[in-house]
Amino acid sequence: MKAFDRPALTAILVEGARGLSLTLSEAQITKLIDYLALMVKWNSVYNLTAVRDPLQMVTQHLLDSLAAVSAFAGAKNVLDVGAGGGLPGIVLAIWAAEAEPEMRVSLIDTVHKKTAFLTQVKAELGLANVSVHTARVEQWNAPHKFDVITSRAFAELNDFVNWSGHLLDEGGEFIALKGVAPDTEVAHLPAGWKVREVRPLQVPTLQAERHLIFIERG
């Protein structure tokens, strides 16, 4: 499927969410598909993703990010580092607007084109729980610390932790979305950090291995 067939894409999203045991409201589904439509429309201008087929985007981007959202339950201030086109941060914010109303999601990327797109997504979808920042994370002087810092397809765990550690609150944790369990990266974490859990993720219709890596001080 190449054209934007909204009913078909919605049906696949709803079916996939069911496979993740996630109950999404009509409003959440509409916003997720609106976000997908913006990604498809602006991809060539903003270089957001190498995935061009909207159907594959549902699985590889929306469902992949949705598979992780329950890990963020209870978080108040989340930072998505190297957010790119908004994955997982925008998907998390759409889910949290209803599921976790106190959660605020900040997205940071060093490339202005990407953050211009994210600012447009925030405005067009009315995502009051989102803030967007253009900076290198290792140089960013954030207005506050975060209780969860996440990333997807960003950097090796070692660099992720070294570059973002100054932004993590006492008692906070990193949640990295990774493919195959990154055993070597886990073994080379900087001193003062430890892996609390490596959790396999089952993403409906996605054949690839996916994992969440939880890292805390210790």
Ligand SMILES: C[S@@+](CC[C@H](N)C(=O)[O-])C[C@H]1O[C@@H](n2cnc3c(N)ncnc32)[C@H](O)[C@@H]1O
């Ligand atoms: C491969 S993309 C991943 C984007 C998105 N997380 C996803 O899963 O589709 C990595 C992103 O990290 C950003 N990035 C690289 N180094 C960075 C840094 N030091 N601080 C903030 N963002 C950075 C890049 O501009 C790019 O948008």
